Amino acid sequence: MTTQPKTILVVDDDIDLLLALRRRLIRAGYRAVTATDAATALERARGGLADAILLDVCLAGADSGLDLARALQDDPATARLPIIFVTGSAADDFKQRCEAAGGRYFVSKPLDLDLLLQVLRGLFGADELAEARRVSGAKRRQPV
Numbered sequence: 001m002t003t004q005p006k007t008i009l010v011v012d013d014d015i016d017l018l019l020a021l022r023r024r025l026i027r028a029g030y031r032a033v034t035a036t037d038a039a040t041a042l043e044r045a046r047g048g049l050a051d052a053i054l055l056d057v058c059l060a061g062a063d064s065g066l067d068l069a070r071a072l073q074d075d076p077a078t079a080r081l082p083i084i085f086v087t088g089s090a091a092d093d094f095k096q097r098c099e100a101a102g103g104r105y106f107v108s109k110p111l112d113l114d115l116l117l118q119v120l121r122g123l124f125g126a127d128e129l130a131e132a133r134r135v136s137g138a139k140r141r142q143p144v
Contacts, residue, residue, distance in 0.1 A: 006124050007031040009050035011041040011068070012086070013060050017111075021054065024113050030120070038068040045078045052123060054107075054116075057087045057098065066101045073102035082123055086111065 008025050012018045013036050022032040033049050035041035038059055045053060053072065057065035065085070072078040085098045088109040095106060105123070107116050 005029055005031050006051040006120075007033055007049060008120070009033050009035065009041060009044055009053045011035045011038070011053060011059065011065075012056040013037065014056070017056075021111075021113075024117075028117050028120075038064050038071075041068055042071055042075075042078075045072055045081060046075065048077075050081055052082045052084060052120065054084045054086060055103075057085050057094075066097060069098070069101035069103060084116075084119060084123075 008030050010018055010021050010025070010032055011034075012021070015036065018034050018036065022034055025032040033044055035044055041053070041055075044050065055065050055069060059065045059068065069083050069085075072081060072083065082104045083102050084105040084107060085103040086107050086109060087094065087098065098106065105119050107119060
């Protein structure tokens with residue numbers, strides 16, 4: 001059985017970085033959907049176009065990345081999407097703000113693309129393992 005590649009919604013207002021990330025994700029076997037602003041990202045996420053979101057904290061606007069993360073977490077249609085924050089700040093208080101907004105993972109700038117791919121593999125590997133266990137457990141409970 002072949003599975004569809006996971007889709008990553010990449011949200012960044014830096015077009016060059018956005019396109020570079022998109023190319024790298026595609027080469028690594030993922031689908032990549034992009035957005036350069038919070039409104040477009042929210043629309044695409046609500047449309048079911050993502051399995052995870054790679055989100056630049058510093059989108060245009062004071063706390064736009066954090067605001068978008070909060071909006072995603074508050075919407076039942078998108079609340080379960082894992083958010084990977086891309087940030088140039090490693091300060092603990094900043095990470096706490098990101099976690100409070102729904103971030104599960106952090107990747108620092110300048111980006112280490114190998115680390116990003118490792119985070120994605122870990123994220124989806126864990127999800128796929130949980131799904132396999134769920135299906136396996138369901139099969140064991142069926143009468144023979």
